[in-house]
Amino acid sequence: MRVALRPANAAEADTLSQLALRSKSHWGYDKHFLDACRADLTLSPDEIVARRAVVAEIAGQVVGFYTLDGEPPEGEIGNLWVEPTRMRHGIGRLLWHRAVTAGREIGFRSLLIDADPHAEGFYLAMGAVRVGDSPSSAMPGRLLPRLRAVVSA
Template sequence: MRTDIVVRQARAEEAEEISALALRSKSHWGYDEEFLRACRDELTVTPEMCTSGTVRVAVQDTRILGYHRLAGSPAHGELSALFVDLEVIGHGIGGVLLEDALALATARGFRSLVLDADPGAELFYRRFGAVRLGESPSGSIPGRTLPRLRFDLTTGTTPSQRRAEDG
C-alpha cells in the first residue's frame, strides 16, 4: 500500500469536488458528453452523503485522488461507488480505495458486498476477488446493462492476499 495516501471520511464541503471527480473518472472509458450528462445525477455526491459515514476519500497532501461509497446494512451491502481521478488512474489509488472499502465493510459486519461495475472496470474488481453474478440495468442509461459483481467477505483473506495467490 502506498504510504503517502491517507483514506479518511469525506467532508460536506468536499461534495462538489467529489462529484466532479466522479464525472472526470467516468470519462476515462471514452464516453461522450451526452453519456456523461445522463450519468450526472447518479454520480452526484451530496454533502449529506459525505457526512453520513458512507463516503471515504483518498487524499495526498490536500488533493482528493478518489473516493468510495458503501451502502446498505449488514450482512449484505453494496459498493455503490469507487472512482479515481483521471490523472492518477493506474497509480494504485483504486486498489488502496478498494482495500479500504472491503476492510471497512468487514469491520462493520458485512458478509458480502455487491456492485454494478462499469464494463471497463470489471477486470479490476475481479483481480481483487470479485465474482460475476450476472448483469444489472444501468441506473442512468435505459437499455444498458452493467456487470453485477460480488465480494465474499467471509473468507478471511484480504484482497492483497488473493491477488498474490493469483500471481
C-alpha cells in the first residue's frame, strides 16, 4: 500500500468534511452528538488553503487528512482524520509526522491538539503530553483532552 501525501485543494472541502464525520462516527457517537459536531467538522473551500490542509491518498482515493492552523510560535492540529476502514494502518502516524515536519518548517515551537477522547492515546503515543482540558464548541459542558507536542529542535 503506497500512501501519497499532498496539499489538499479547495474542491475537496466536501470530501474532507464527510471523511471527518465518518471518522468521528467510528467511535459510536449517536446521531444527536454527530449532528452537534457537524459544523466543527465541516471545512469550506477557503479553509483548505488557509488551514494548510494535507491529504493522504491511496491509488487516488483520499484516506485521511490534517489541518495545521495558527502562526508561530505555536500552531494547532485542527483536524487529523483517517478513513475508518484505513485506521491502524499507519496513515495517522504518517500524517502526524508530516504535520510535525511542516510545523517545524513554519517555525512552530509546539503544536496544540484538542483531541477527541478516543484519539488521546494516539497523540500520547506520538509524543504529545496532556496539558489540560478544552471546552467542546459542539457540546456545552463536554471537555476535550488538550495536548501539546514540542516540534522545535
